[in-house]
Amino acid sequence: MANIAQAMRDETATPLQRGLKEALYAGAISFGLFFLFIGLRTDQNISNELILVPRWRLLAVVVGLVMLGRFLYVAYAQPFLARQKIVNVASGLLPDSVATRFFRLPYFIAAVVIAVALLAFAGSLDGIFGPALAGYVRFFRALTIIYALASVMFYFRAFISSHFSALGIGVLVLYPIVVVVALTIITGSAASGFQGSLKWVDNFGIQILIYVMLAWGLNIVVGLAGLLDLGYVAFYAVGAYAYALLATHLGWSFWILLPVAGIMAAFWGVMLGFPVLRLRGDYLAIVTLAFGEIIRLVLINWREVTNGAAGISGIPKVSFFGLMSFNVSDPNYIAKVLGIAQSGAYYKIFLYYLILALALLTAFVTIRLRRMPVGRAWEALREDEIACRSLGINTTTTKLTAFATGAMFGGFAGSFFAARQGFVSPESFVFLESAIILAIVVLGGMGSLVGIAVAAAVMIGGTEILREMEFLKVVFGPDFTPELYRMLLFGMAMVIVMLWKPRGFVGSREPTAFLHERKAISSSFTKEGHG
Numbered sequence: 001m002a003n004i005a006q007a008m009r010d011e012t013a014t015p016l017q018r019g020l021k022e023a024l025y026a027g028a029i030s031f032g033l034f035f036l037f038i039g040l041r042t043d044q045n046i047s048n049e050l051i052l053v054p055r056w057r058l059l060a061v062v063v064g065l066v067m068l069g070r071f072l073y074v075a076y077a078q079p080f081l082a083r084q085k086i087v088n089v090a091s092g093l094l095p096d097s098v099a100t101r102f103f104r105l106p107y108f109i110a111a112v113v114i115a116v117a118l119l120a121f122a123g124s125l126d127g128i129f130g131p132a133l134a135g136y137v138r139f140f141r142a143l144t145i146i147y148a149l150a151s152v153m154f155y156f157r158a159f160i161s162s163h164f165s166a167l168g169i170g171v172l173v174l175y176p177i178v179v180v181v182a183l184t185i186i187t188g189s190a191a192s193g194f195q196g197s198l199k200w201v202d203n204f205g206i207q208i209l210i211y212v213m214l215a216w217g218l219n220i221v222v223g224l225a226g227l228l229d230l231g232y233v234a235f236y237a238v239g240a241y242a243y244a245l246l247a248t249h250l251g252w253s254f255w256i257l258l259p260v261a262g263i264m265a266a267f268w269g270v271m272l273g274f275p276v277l278r279l280r281g282d283y284l285a286i287v288t289l290a291f292g293e294i295i296r297l298v299l300i301n302w303r304e305v306t307n308g309a310a311g312i313s314g315i316p317k318v319s320f321f322g323l324m325s326f327n328v329s330d331p332n333y334i335a336k337v338l339g340i341a342q343s344g345a346y347y348k349i350f351l352y353y354l355i356l357a358l359a360l361l362t363a364f365v366t367i368r369l370r371r372m373p374v375g376r377a378w379e380a381l382r383e384d385e386i387a388c389r390s391l392g393i394n395t396t397t398t399k400l401t402a403f404a405t406g407a408m409f410g411g412f413a414g415s416f417f418a419a420r421q422g423f424v425s426p427e428s429f430v431f432l433e434s435a436i437i438l439a440i441v442v443l444g445g446m447g448s449l450v451g452i453a454v455a456a457a458v459m460i461g462g463t464e465i466l467r468e469m470e471f472l473k474v475v476f477g478p479d480f481t482p483e484l485y486r487m488l489l490f491g492m493a494m495v496i497v498m499l500w501k502p503r504g505f506v507g508s509r510e511p512t513a514f515l516h517e518r519k520a521i522s523s524s525f526t527k528e529g530h531g
Contacts, residue, residue, distance in 0.1 A: 015074065015075045015076070015078070015079050016075050018074050018075070019070075019071040019072075019073075019074040019075030019076075020071065020075075022070050022071065022074045023067040023068070023070045023071035023074070024067070025070075026066050026067055026069075026070035027063050027064075027066060027067040027070075030062065030063050030066040030067075031059075031063050034059060034062055034063065035059065038055060038058055038059050038062055039054065039055055039056060039058075039059035040052050040053070040054060040055065041053045041054075041055055084097070084098070099154060103150065103151045103154040103155070107147070107151070108147075108148060108151040108152075111144040111145075111147045111148045111151070112144075112148050114140075114141075114144045115141060115144040115145045115148060118137065118138075118140075118141040118144070119141070119186065122186050123186075123187075125137050125138065164450065165450070168450075168453070169360070172209075172356055173353075173356070175201075175205060175352075176197065176201050176205065176349045176352055176353075179197045179200045179201060180193050180194055180197045180345070180349075181193070183196040183197055183200075190341075191341060191343065194343045194345040194346075195343060195344075195345060197345050197348075197349075198344060198345050198348055201345070201348045201349055201352050202348050202351075202352075203464045203467075204461055204464055205352045206348070206351055206352050206355055206420065207460055207464065208456055208457050208460045208461055208464075209352070209355045209356055209359050210355060210413055210416070210417060211436070211437065211440060211456045211459075211460045212359050212452070212453050212456045212457075213355065213358055213359040213362050213409060213412070213413045214232070214236060214409075214410060214413050214437045215437050215440040215441050215444070215452045215453075215455070215456055216359065216362045216363060216366060216409065216449060216452060216453075217232075217235075217362060217405075217406045217407075217408075217409030217410045217412075217413065218232045218406055218410070218437050218438065218441050219366070219406075219441050219446065219447065219449070219452055220366060220369075220378070220402055220405050220406040220409070221402050221403060221406040222438065222441055222446060223441055223445075223446035223447040223448070223452075224366075224370060224375065224378040224379060224382065224402065224447060225378040225381055225382055225398070225399065225402035226378075226381060226382030226383070227276075227280075227284060227381075227399065227402060227403070228281065228282075228284055228285040228288070229284075229285075229288045229403075229406070229434075229438075230285045230286075230288045230289040230292065230431070230434055230435075230438065231272070231288040231289050231290070231291040231292025231293070231295075231431075231434055232288075232292070232406070232407075232410060232434050232437055232438070233292055233296075233410075233429045233430070233431070233433040233434040233437070234268070234272075234291055234292040234294075234295035234296070234429070235265040235268060235269060235406075235407035235408075235410030235411055235414070236410045236411075236413060236414040236417070236429060236433070237295055237296065237299060237414060237426070237428075237429035238261070238264055238265045238268050238295065238407075238410075238411055238414065239261040239262065239264070239265045239410060239411030239412060239413065239414025239415045239417075239418075240261075240414035240415060240417050240418040240424045240428070240429070241299065241306060241312070241414075241418070241424060242257065242260060242261040242264045242265070242411065242414075242415065243257045243258075243260075243261050243315070243414070243415035243418045243419060244312040244315050244418045244424045245305070245306075245312065246260065247315055247316050247418075247419075248312060248314060248315060248316070251316075253319065253322060254316070254318040254319065254415070254419050255319075255321065255322070257415060258412060258415050258416075261411045261412065261414060261415035262408040262409070262411040262412045262415075263408070263411075264411060265407045265408055265410055265411025265412075265414065266404040266405070266407050266408040266411065267404075268295075268407060269400075269403040269404040269405075269406065269407025269408070270400050270403060270404050272288065272291050272403055272407075273399055273400040273402075273403035273404070274400070275287065276288070276399075277395075277396055277399060280385065289431065289434075292429075292431060292434055293431065295429070296426050296429055296430065299426040299429070300426045306426075308426075309425065309426060309427070310425070311423055311424055311425025311426070311427075312423065312424050312425075313422065313423045314422070314423075315418050315419065315421070315422045315423065315424070316419075317347065317419060317422070318350070318351065318354065318419045320334060320350065324337050324338075326346065326347040326350070328342060334346055351416075351419075351420055354416065355416055355420075358412055358413070358416060362409045362412075363449050365405075365409075366449065367449070369405065374398070374401055377393050377398045378398060378401075378402055380393060381393070381395060381398050381399070381402075436459070436490075439459070439490070439494060440452060440455045440456045440459055440460075441455075442494075443455040443459070443493070443494060443497050444456070458493075459490060459493065462486075462489065462493075463486035463489075463490070466485070466486055466489075
């Protein structure tokens with residue numbers, strides 16, 4: 001009876017009353033969850049003793065934001081979403097969608113005007129608003145630009161949807177050029193434009209494309225073959241150390257070592273595949289996780305070869321196909337050969353197009369393999385291994401080819417990573433990297449190349465954007481470091497996506513080979529006589 005009475009009270013309560021009640025519950029739960037994680041921080045005093053530093057202000061802000069978010073969702077968002085499903089009696093139509101109301105032409109024009117005005121005064125924002133408010137103004141400017149771009153995508157969504165791959169490749173190809181031109185216009189100097197593009201091309205271009213390539217490589221193992229791999233970072237490490245060791249000791253070129261690193265990673269992929277041929281599900285995940293940790297521990301303890309935890313430094317840069325160098329001291333330095341000003345941006349832009357070419361190669365090979373018999377065997381293995389065997393498919397070679405192919409692309413990405421960084425150490429290949437790559441594959445939609453690319457751009461790009469939000473220190477205190485909370489936001493994003501889109505952004509389990517139309521079959525196979 002008490003439960004019935006409570007249910008009746010909940011039904012008769014207004015949305016505001018339910019919102020306040022839910023906000024109090026959410027505040028209590030968040031306080032319990034974040035009390036130790038956010039409210040207290042460990043530190044060392046002058047005597048090198050461990051002490052606890054309270055951060056009650058930061059904890060109060062976080063709990064308040066959680067309560068506010070829950071209140072707005074229950075009191076306003078839920079009733080609004082319910083009204084969206086009610087047909088208008090006069091017109092017989094459903095109300096306008098949220099996107100239609102949000103992306104209106106007057107709002108778009110206002111956003112463009114504000115963005116242009118703030119960009120025109122980009123160099124004097126600190127003097128106009130002061131250092132404290134200038135960060136908020138830059139953040140607001142970024143929001144207006146994002147809103148304007150999102151509005152354009154919404155208005156032309158049909159065209160973008162039908163030509164998404166071609167448009168995406170075109171945007172990626174033009175990205176460094178657009179960045180350099182935009183910064184040149186803003187700063188009024190080509191040299192400043194090239195120098196200012198370093199951050200945007202490296203952190204937001206190269207970094208995202210590395211994870212796109214890694215996720216596409218893991219997608220072959222997890223998304224197509226259905227083999228849960230928690231140690232994919234091991235092949236990443238094998239490729240990186242293969243290039244680092246051979247380049248520093250033998251002096252071989254990157255263009256020779258790139259396929260060598262892929263072959264070595266593929267070899268270790270086959271070595272991993274043999275012990276796990278009879279394993280599936282959780283047991284397979286545990287073994288692959290152990291393999292990733294074994295590789296990392298070998299890199300740490302085999303000091304005579306890998307230099308242990310100190311890593312390998314002084315790794316040679318990539319040359320321009322052996323014709324020009326990116327080292328300033330070399331006589332064939334690209335600026336000297338072409339007669340242009342010196343800049344470190346040339347190397348970063350070249351690396352951007354190199355990793356873009358490698359990522360597109362990964363996508364091309366994946367698409368071609370998926371349409372071949374081996375790709376269809378992977379899909380059959382993913383759906384049902386027993387049925388796959390009953391059809392005469394050799395599951396041993398099918399699993400080994402999946403592990404080897406996925407590992408090969410991980411090795412390519414690792415060799416590129418070593419050339420880009422100029423330094424590798426075991427700390428770059430911890431289990432967290434495998435978890436991030438797997439999360440990108442799951443969030444994007446297993447088997448979907450487009451979805452995985454979008455997930456990588458959102459997740460990796462989002463964590464890089466956190467580094468630019470220095471103005472948050474005004475709100476949360478000078479000791480607040482936004483990028484330290486990237487994994488918290490990453491986990492929240494995973495929960496939200498898994499609740500609303502369980503199969504990922506662009507999840508699809510549709511096989512590559514299927515009947516496009518129904519066909520009549522013999523009555524000996526069915527009771528009715530028709531399929």
